[in-house]
Amino acid sequence: MELAGSAALVTGGAAGIGAAIAADFEAAGARVVVADLRNSQIVVDLSRPGDARRMVAEAIEHLGDLDVLVNNAGGYSSPSFPVNDDWRSAIELNLLSAMEAIEYALPSLAKRPGCVVNVSSSAAFGADPYSGVEYAVAKAGLIRLTSALGTIDGVRVNCVCPHTVATDAVRRSLETRTLEEIAPPPATLLDLEEVVAAVRELIEDDSVSGRVTVLTGGDGPRAPQAG
Numbered sequence: 001m002e003l004a005g006s007a008a009l010v011t012g013g014a015a016g017i018g019a020a021i022a023a024d025f026e027a028a029g030a031r032v033v034v035a036d037l038r039n040s041q042i043v044v045d046l047s048r049p050g051d052a053r054r055m056v057a058e059a060i061e062h063l064g065d066l067d068v069l070v071n072n073a074g075g076y077s078s079p080s081f082p083v084n085d086d087w088r089s090a091i092e093l094n095l096l097s098a099m100e101a102i103e104y105a106l107p108s109l110a111k112r113p114g115c116v117v118n119v120s121s122s123a124a125f126g127a128d129p130y131s132g133v134e135y136a137v138a139k140a141g142l143i144r145l146t147s148a149l150g151t152i153d154g155v156r157v158n159c160v161c162p163h164t165v166a167t168d169a170v171r172r173s174l175e176t177r178t179l180e181e182i183a184p185p186p187a188t189l190l191d192l193e194e195v196v197a198a199v200r201e202l203i204e205d206d207s208v209s210g211r212v213t214v215l216t217g218g219d220g221p222r223a224p225q226a227g
Contacts, residue, residue, distance in 0.1 A: 001115065001206060004029035007063035009056070011046060011101065012073030014039040017119060017162075020192040021070055021199055028200075030068070033059045046073045047093040052100035060108055067114040068203060069105050071098035071142075074119065076135040087134045094138030099145060106153055113154035117199050118142050120161040122216070143212050150210035158202040162195050162215040190215055 013034035
C-alpha cells in the first residue's frame, strides 16, 4: 500500500525509532498521529491496562479510519524479576498493549484493508542470560504474535526486529559506557534510517504478512519468517 494519503498511528513516536518512523511517514504524505507518554497528540501510558483502547479511539477520532498501525512503544526501567508490579508493567507496555491496539484498531484497519508493523528487539533471541527478563520475554511474544496473526480480516501483520539502534538515548549512554556494556553481540549500532526503511518495505509490499525482519547492522536485513 502507498503511504501517501494514508492515516497512521505510531505508538512511542515522540522520540527515537518512533519519531523517525513518524517523520518518514509524514514526509511520504501520510497523516500521522503519535501516541506517547508526553510531547504527542495522544498522551497515553501503555503500561496501564486499558489505555490502548482509549488511544485507538482517539486516533480514529483524529484521523478517521486507520490504514497503518505501528506498535513501537516499549522499554523497561530496570530488571524486576521475580514478578512485581514493574515486571507486569513491562509486559503490558511491550506486548499486551500491542495486542490490544491491534484488537481495537482491526475493524478500522480492515476497511481498506491496512496493515500493522510491530517493532520488536534482538533481545527476543538467544540462549544467554539477559538482565531485562521481562523485556526479552515480551519482545519474543511480539514476534510470535506477528507470525501467529499473519493476515487477519485482510490486515497484514509484520514485524521489524532491530539490534541496538543509534537513537539519542543510546548515544547518551555511550558517553559513559561502552557499546559492549549496553548491548549484546554483535557490537554494531544500527542507523535509524535502516529501521525506517525496513518498516516502509513491510508496509508497501502487499505480498508479505507474518514476516519478521531482523536487522543486525552491516549485512542488511534478513527475514527468518516470510509470508
